[in-house]
Amino acid sequence: MSPRSRRIALGSLGAVALVAAAALSAGNDAAFTSTAGLGDADGAQIYSHICQGCHMAQGQGAVGAGYYPELAGDRSLASWRYIALTVLDGRNGMPPFGLPSSQAWEIRAAHLSDAQVADVVNYVRTHFGNHYQGTVSAAQVAALPHPGIGGAH
């Protein structure tokens, strides 16, 4: 079989691709969330497993040739909508987390449920010295445009 036909054959699997992966049969390891939508990880877990890779443990961000924004004291967090859209769509190289699972894997990103997006948005708005008012719900996140084919654009 030629590489081309093989790739095309594989392409058809995309839509169902992400279902498994809790499999991370390493899965017995509590330190690793499942790749199937991160299981039931909550906002704090999502922050410490994913977000802090760039935004750092205390939300302090980092500066090199470019920078990762500081979340501590970040005024843009006043708008839950702005932060939720950033998590859903990504921004300037930040991967999107609102893609459907199948499409998330295509670009090696990860999928968060609307409830998880809400939870992590609530987390960053109320930690690192932030005290923004108002709790965001999964329904509010669900009402926002989502990226990807078949998203709510």
Add this chain to the structure above:
Amino acid sequence: MTADNTARPIPTRRDLLRMIGLTAGGAAMYQAMSALGFAAESPYRGPIDLRGAPRGASVLILGAGMAGMTAAYELRNAGYHVQVLEYNPRAGGRNWSLRGGDVYTELGGATQHCRFDDGLYINPGPWRIPYHHRGLLGYCRRLGVALEAFVQVNYNAYLHSSSAFGGRPRRYREIKGDYQGHVAELLAKVVRQSALDVSVSKEDQERLLESLRDWGALDGNYAYTAGEPSSRRRGYEKNPGGGLSARPVPSNPIGLSDILESGLWQGVAAGDDFDMQTTLFEPVGGMGRIGEAFGRELGSIIRYDAKVVSIHQDAAGVSVAYQDRTNPGSGHLTARADWCVCTIPLPILAEIPMNVGAPMRAAIAAVPYAAAVKVGLQFKRRFWEEDEAIYGGITYTDLPITNIGYPNTGYQSPGKGVLLGAYIWGLNAMEFTAMAPQERVQRAVDYGARIHPQYHHEFDNGIAVAWHRSPFTMGCFGMWSPESRARHYDDLCRIDGRIALAGEHASYIGGWQEGAVTSALDAISRLHRLAVAQGEKA
């Protein structure tokens, strides 16, 4: 062979894709799944022709990675006045090897001191060069960078599933031989039951049967059984030898059902993709040798430790403000040229003020960068060679480390050895990125010990690079989706006034150095035509 298909997890399609992704470097999996999945041979057709450069014309190049240095080398040779600004104190960018004595500070401030022995290294970025990446290979030749073979497929390395065969790894030759043998036997049965009479002529059925016996190592009855033919593929229980102990003992194939249930068949095609086919290469001494050779060749053209602060074009040229990182208290310096080739990775470029049009601006902001992590582990001895006869190549596993890469050089050397102990993508890479470097190393050791029990006893030291923490890229490489590529790719590549972008992110060979090389050659060809046209007007 077990008949109980429900007792164990059935390998899922995602596992398959995962394995392909791990098999492939960079974007191969993404390409396999996207509509863009064609096996594109590099468009490189030999050294570029840039004759006729206008007298005195100048080009400022941002970034001394593969794209920037390709552009600098060719434009300089064509007679342009060239200056390169580079953030790091070294040339190469992601073309990079970590060796003993190197110090690496990632974003967030964690500093690692590489304590590998002399001559040992890991390549945190690219580590293999396909034979058809002729642009990059051409520069290796012109720069005198010696190459050696990169082993993609090692028949004696492992395929490992933590949920199959009691968590014990199997040799690649066993899985490949048995999978192929069983498939050949089944197809031979179909032929002999005349099930193909309609679609295959009698003569072709005879040939097909013969080819199946040959391809699948079947016995005289077209069966895949324990015996000489199958052992010649999968290995013997006791190898043939000399003298009185010479007689070989054949091995027993794994049953088809067990192979299928294990999911390890997903690793069989690891070397079949165009990007992974023999022959692959690596530079002798580490991938970083290419960047180092480019850096030596370009010499003082490159200004190191220069952090670009802003990029501004006007009717006559391009001015770039930058900061000397070795003198942080000083003010901004300015470099100016007629034209600019900007190879700064997009997450960084998106944050730098630059007066280009809205289409290029939108394109720059549209490309997420992949998370990827590599961990290098030094061990007190080359136990994988001494104990397990694994010389080079890659073991694939469903553990989060996903790869163990064995050194394709220095075989049978006494002393210590360095493995690539993890090469991780996706969510697991994000999770490893979020850890402190020493925890990444510790976890790579713990997971790897499930495959090589020698790990804990032989481990010496390690170093871990998480690409989202890389101060000079903020990610591994640009991940185009089919939609974003359709909407933004041409706008990213199209020259805006006097500014051309180049890099793997401006290519269809994303995540590969050849993408950087060919994108640079494409960009400077277009820039050269503009410069010549303007020179004629002047």
